[in-house]
Amino acid sequence: QKEVEQNSGPLSVPEGAIASLNCTYSDRVSQSFFWYRQYSGKSPELIMSIYSNGDKEDGRFTAQLNKASQYVSLLIRDSQPSDSATYLCAVLSGSARQLTFGSGTQLTVLP
């Protein structure tokens, strides 16, 4: 079983809709959680980090963490075509001091 799993996608949403991206992780003592965005042919860039249960909002982005369910999600409100990219979930596990990445979910926002 992979340590970090994401819904496989690809995911398509119309412009203005809410895009929901999901991620589960296997290490119960994981401490920190990150969402990276990667445009085609580019490098990953951090868009959100979350460390405690609940919601964290930043502009159109909301990260949600539920440690009991080992689940983290990213909501993108009012999706724009410029949000079309692959979104990578990354988890910092309790025992290791480095990130483990999911395989990514490709999001396409249709104009």
Add this chain to the structure above:
Amino acid sequence: DAGVIQSPRHEVTEMGQEVTLRCKPISGHNSLFWYRQTMMRGLELLIYFNNNVPIDDSGMPEDRFSAKMPNASFSTLKIQPSEPRDSAVYFCASSLQEGTDTQYFGPGTRLTVL
């Protein structure tokens, strides 16, 4: 401020040749990470350094791969001999310190081994 710098951006080589990838982390960052990204395996951590010392190289696929960080501003990833299955995009990332700090990725080196 300059971000993470990698060179070369593209490398095409023939099987059996030695390949050296280079990385300059962001000034002041203490941790440096080498990743490999392929369609099949996604983004994989190969090795990371903290204060120029290799901390975890368990992701290095085999002895053909080696990495060094002789000083705080330079690191290399070497593949010798290279094989077609090494074809991938190799990213270098740095962070202020290991742990929760954000990792900043370089532009990557696209390696093709023929």
